[in-house]
Amino acid sequence: MERTEHYASYVEILKEELIPAMGCTEPIAIALAAAKARQTLGELPVACRVEVSGNIIKNVKAVTVPNTGGLKGIEAATAAGVVAGKADLMLEVLSQVTEQEIAAMAEFLRTTEIAVVPALGDRVFYIRVTVEGGGHSASCEIVDYHTNITCVTRDGQVVFQAEAASGEEKQQTDRSVLSVEEIIRFADCVEIADVAEVIRRQVAYNSAISAEGLKGGWGAEVGKTIRTVYGDSVSIRAKAAAAAGSDARMSGCELPVVIVSGSGNQGMTASLPVIEYARDMGVDEEAMIRALVVSDLVTIHQKTGIGRLSAFCGAVSAGCGAAAGIAYLKGGRYEVVAHTIANALAICSGMICDGAKPSCAAKIAAAVDAGLMGYYMYTTGSHQFVDGEGIIKKGVENTIDNVGRLAREGMRRTDEEILHIMVGQ
Structure with a gap:
């Protein structure tokens, strides 16, 4: 049978969309941003700031984050990403957590300030996690969709930058x-x-x-x-x-x-x-x-x-x-x-x-x-x-x-x- 006009695009759309994820994707995206920020910082932070849009707050508030011992919410997702996240695994960022790391998350939540701040602007999907420790800071920004890391900084200097388009369609097929x-x-x-x-x-x-x-x-x-x-x-x-x-x-x-x-x-x-x-x-x-x-x-x-x-x-x-x-x-x-x-x-x-x-x-x-x-x-x-x-x-x-x-x-x-x-x- 003859191929359709947009055959190649349809195949690519399926490959872009049908990807694995462990856990509800909004808290996992926060964990991804936190893991990337911690990786960039190079050490366990002593303070975290999480800026998120309203829809992220809505979709993270009441869902259990996997591999955390039953923890819920933005702070839990942040702690999980910082303590145990593997940023290179993207939406499976929390798929390799150990029992020791679950205990460490609870201790991190108990001893570390995690400030959650509503993000300014009108973006529906916005996450920025900033971590501080050892006299340094690092941040990771995710915009428009769950794996779209648009900016990573260390001590205010940009170490990675990608264009944040007005919608994900400009980023993908x-x-x-x-x-x-x-x-x-x-x-x-x-x-x-x-x-x-x-x-x-x-x-x-x-x-x-x-x-x-x-x-x-x-x-x-x-x-x-x-x-x-x-x-x-x-x-x-x-x-x-x-x-x-x-x-x-x-x-x-x-x-x-x-x-x-x-x-x-x-x-x-x-x-x-x-x-x-x-x-x-x-x-x-x-x-x-x-x-x-x-x-x-x-x-x-x-x-x-x-x-x-x-x-x-x-x-x-x-x-x-x-x-x-x-x-x-x-x-x-x-x-x-x-x-x-x-x-x-x-x-x-x-x-x-x-x-x-x-x-x-x-x-x-x-x-x-x-x-x-x-x-x-x-x-x-x-x-x-x-x-x-x-x-x-x-x-x-x-x-x-x-x-x-x-x-x-x-x-x-x-x-x-x-x-x-x-x-x-």
């Missing part, structure tokens, strides 16, 4: 080439060898943490509750699998995940329901990989217009993406996938993001349910929400654009108010 129609054609024609490594890793990592979550004992046990109460149909298993992965991850499970759009929760939501359906249908690996390509790229396409962090719950985009992948897996192509997406977005767009924490698992289950509802509505009777009904517009790209506008512009004030509520203002 242009996401504006994505469209639902071409995503479907790309999935049809992609050489499996071009995407197999990243997709197989996504299947392996995310399946493992989901299985751990389903054992129970993590978070609010949303995934396990779904299976216990609602039965064993494939649609129930699909919701439970994604929720269980979040149960474990939000509560400090030390297994890595493969993220999508900078989020482990979105990575699990986009992949695990598709994997569950593929296994239930007994399809071969190639069919599952092609369906996961659809799910991942549809999720990324939606998030491009929304941005990495906002008041709009990213699980909505990923649940919609998962339903698109399931529709493709079941033989649907552009018409079915497009109506699945539009229906799903009509159902639960506007679900708020009030930070990373155990309730994310329940939101994931709701988002996957909305996606499946959108798919089954259309395939069991061509039922659809149509142009002029709320934010739905004729043409799936127009609806996706409207949701991006809603999340990016319309919910900006909502985001501010969520943060005020969370910090008690």
Whole structure:
């Protein structure tokens, strides 16, 4: 089959997006900045200053940082990065922590001043960690997305500088080439060898943490509750699998995940329901990989217009993406996938993001349910929400654009108010 126009870009987008991370990505990004600052300082600091944007505060406040002995929050993420972080491992910065280092983190938190300061300016994603010790100082700045280190200094002198663009799209492959129609054609024609490594890793990592979550004992046990109460149909298993992965991850499970759009929760939501359906249908690996390509790229396409962090719950985009992948897996192509997406977005767009924490698992289950509802509505009777009904517009790209506008512009004030509520203002 002939390759699509933007074939190479689509392959690169998947490679850029589907990367491993241990722990919720916002605290891990703080740990990365702290580890890089400490590495540059060359010794254990005696004081730390952490400047972060409001969305970082929101997404770090209530989530457990892995390999810390159950610690939560910005100070914990900073201490973990300083004491035990391996900056060269990027989003797996805390993957090689020892028991002795966990004890050292607690001592560091007890004896070291860590000042947390809201960052000035209007950047949604901003982290700057400054450390002091031995008469010297060092800092590391991360802007726009989780691994985008833009500035490293020592004693006020820049030792590394990269341009902080107005958005990550200028740093990476242009996401504006994505469209639902071409995503479907790309999935049809992609050489499996071009995407197999990243997709197989996504299947392996995310399946493992989901299985751990389903054992129970993590978070609010949303995934396990779904299976216990609602039965064993494939649609129930699909919701439970994604929720269980979040149960474990939000509560400090030390297994890595493969993220999508900078989020482990979105990575699990986009992949695990598709994997569950593929296994239930007994399809071969190639069919599952092609369906996961659809799910991942549809999720990324939606998030491009929304941005990495906002008041709009990213699980909505990923649940919609998962339903698109399931529709493709079941033989649907552009018409079915497009109506699945539009229906799903009509159902639960506007679900708020009030930070990373155990309730994310329940939101994931709701988002996957909305996606499946959108798919089954259309395939069991061509039922659809149509142009002029709320934010739905004729043409799936127009609806996706409207949701991006809603999340990016319309919910900006909502985001501010969520943060005020969370910090008690």
